[in-house]
Amino acid sequence: MSHTGIRTAAAAVTAVAVLASVAGCGSGGGSDGKSLRYWSMWTENEPQAEVLKSAIKDFTKDTGIKVDVQWQGRTVMEKLAPTLTTGKVPDLVDQSDDKMYPTLIASGRAKDLSGVFDRPATGEKGPLSSKLKMSYMDYLRELPDGGGKKWMVPYEVTSVNLWYDGADKSVKAPATWDDLLDTCAQLKKKDRACISADGDQPVYIGWWLDYLADRIGGDGVMKKAITDKSGKGWDDPAVKEAAEKVRELVDKGYLLKGFDASKYPEQQNRWAEGKAAFNLNGSWLPTETAKFAKKGFDVKAAPFPSAVPGKGGKRNATDVRLFGFAVPKQAKNAAAAEKFISYFMAKKRLDGIASKAGNITPRPDIEAPPVLKDVKEQLESTPSREQMPGSVTDYVDKVFYPAYKELFFGEATPDQFLAKIKKLHTAYAKARR
Numbered sequence: 001m002s003h004t005g006i007r008t009a010a011a012a013v014t015a016v017a018v019l020a021s022v023a024g025c026g027s028g029g030g031s032d033g034k035s036l037r038y039w040s041m042w043t044e045n046e047p048q049a050e051v052l053k054s055a056i057k058d059f060t061k062d063t064g065i066k067v068d069v070q071w072q073g074r075t076v077m078e079k080l081a082p083t084l085t086t087g088k089v090p091d092l093v094d095q096s097d098d099k100m101y102p103t104l105i106a107s108g109r110a111k112d113l114s115g116v117f118d119r120p121a122t123g124e125k126g127p128l129s130s131k132l133k134m135s136y137m138d139y140l141r142e143l144p145d146g147g148g149k150k151w152m153v154p155y156e157v158t159s160v161n162l163w164y165d166g167a168d169k170s171v172k173a174p175a176t177w178d179d180l181l182d183t184c185a186q187l188k189k190k191d192r193a194c195i196s197a198d199g200d201q202p203v204y205i206g207w208w209l210d211y212l213a214d215r216i217g218g219d220g221v222m223k224k225a226i227t228d229k230s231g232k233g234w235d236d237p238a239v240k241e242a243a244e245k246v247r248e249l250v251d252k253g254y255l256l257k258g259f260d261a262s263k264y265p266e267q268q269n270r271w272a273e274g275k276a277a278f279n280l281n282g283s284w285l286p287t288e289t290a291k292f293a294k295k296g297f298d299v300k301a302a303p304f305p306s307a308v309p310g311k312g313g314k315r316n317a318t319d320v321r322l323f324g325f326a327v328p329k330q331a332k333n334a335a336a337a338e339k340f341i342s343y344f345m346a347k348k349r350l351d352g353i354a355s356k357a358g359n360i361t362p363r364p365d366i367e368a369p370p371v372l373k374d375v376k377e378q379l380e381s382t383p384s385r386e387q388m389p390g391s392v393t394d395y396v397d398k399v400f401y402p403a404y405k406e407l408f409f410g411e412a413t414p415d416q417f418l419a420k421i422k423k424l425h426t427a428y429a430k431a432r433r
Contacts, residue, residue: 011259034334035066036091039080041099041323042072042423048156048359051352055344063343065336078105084109087151089328092337097140097322098182102392104326108144111152111327113132114336116338117150119255121346125282127354128345129152132362135378136320139386153341154324156353157360158283159379160207160387161318162305165273166298173279173302177212178277180305184254193256194269195249196276197408201386202401204264205408207280207319210388212242215307215315231422241308243407243414250410260409265289272297280304282321286371301375303382317385318378322362399424 038056040265042049049071056067070090072079077099083089084107093104104110117129124131136157140149164171170187174180184194197205213221216236225233234241249255256276259267266290271279272289274297279285286299293299306315325344327337344350344365358369360376368376389402403421406412412420 008139008266011172028247033333034064035068036071036333036340038067038092038337038340039072039076039090040069040093041074041076042071047357051349052344053355054352055349056340056347059340059343063339065193065339066341080104084328084330087330089330091331091333092325092327092340093157094323097154098387100152100284100326101141105141105143105151106329108426109329110143111329111331111334112143112147112150113153113325113327113338114148114150115339116153116341116345119342122339122343123346123348131345131347131365133364133380136322136362136384138166139320139384139389140322141390152324152326153345154322154362155345155350156323156357157379158321159318159325159360159361160211160280160321161301161303161375161378163279163281163285164277164300165274165303166300167275167296168277173300174305177215177305177307179372181252181254181380182250183277184252185247188253192393193276194222194254195278196256196261196271197259197280197407198264198267199260199409200262200403202396202404204281206388206396206400206404208246208408209239209242209404211280211304211319212245212307213239214317214332214385215304218315219317219385220389223386226388226395227390229433231425231429234418234422234425240414240418243417245307247407247410247414250408283360283372283375299371301372301378303378317383319387320379320384321387342402367383399428 004308040049040052042052056069060066069260076093076097080093081103082091082252084104100110103417118127120126121131136154137149137152138151142149143151162174164173170190174183184395187194199205210222213225213236217236220234221238225236225239227233256267256270267281268285268289269280269292270276272292272294274294283301303316303318327334327343331337347363347365350361350363351366353359354366354369360368360379364380388396403417403424406420407417408416
């Protein structure tokens, strides 16, 4: 299964394509309680879609409520945007929290779903909230009206980890940054790369700086850097130290050659072939690279290593990204949409996200796929933090990546990187006042 839709380097859909798609999906329809319109982020043949299709079929059989599902793909939020001012919105949508927020949540157009959490999942006892690891949602931003963070009901949890081959005797999970550098140095002596990275993926390479800054300065350093309109957040010494550590990886030649000119998924596939020891990536990596893995490859995930201690903060937090349901405020069949959410979140149906789609769910009582068991243990034993906290697609494309790629590609010093990103950041903030 691919999560390419979360890659902020993906090309934006043109306005014409968006409007054409909206027009092709029918009008809003009335409220009859016997049907609902669902726009999904998945394409029809993906494993998640297969799990959802099965649940939809059973839901209609059990309740009589028909579900008109449109498999919109990763641009579902772009397609949703024009409908939010027309009243012809779908009743139910799903996507990752970072994609939902700027389109549906920040505009105040999402329904508070607290009631779904307060009620049992269909056929179960006790509120849904008692069945979920609710702390996964701690990092979510609140509704604009102060209505809390329950605008999404997550059904899939992903994280970012340092991946390696457990069968490789020359590689072990690094507990500290120095451990990682030591392993890289030993591998270099054997003329072997330590780290693979697809340089055309802004968020993927950005996770190195993102994790390091918060490991050094405490949770919140990167969020301030990204969200402080003044740009002063980029002056934090922890950010500079993180940038220095990233540049050290490049200067010492620890990255697999070609990273600066690679086209996804070239470098992650070469990691699976054993050409590099580590790959910093999401929990979808094992599935995406399975057909390229060398014989005997034992996929393991380690937490991002600790770095120089700072003052306070959650320095063992794990990057989390949630995928789940939301209901637009203008939905004419919101009650039916909520019924479907409660139906799907029951253990016997949600289990398919793990057993068939190969991913982690927010329910601790559902076993993770074997290859993700260590990831689930990390998620359940550490605080959750948002990946690239507070960022949105156009910020990454217009501010972060243009400056950061020069640092990561060895074309700029840490000071030059910080000077450029501050300049781009302040211009970006000024344009949005």
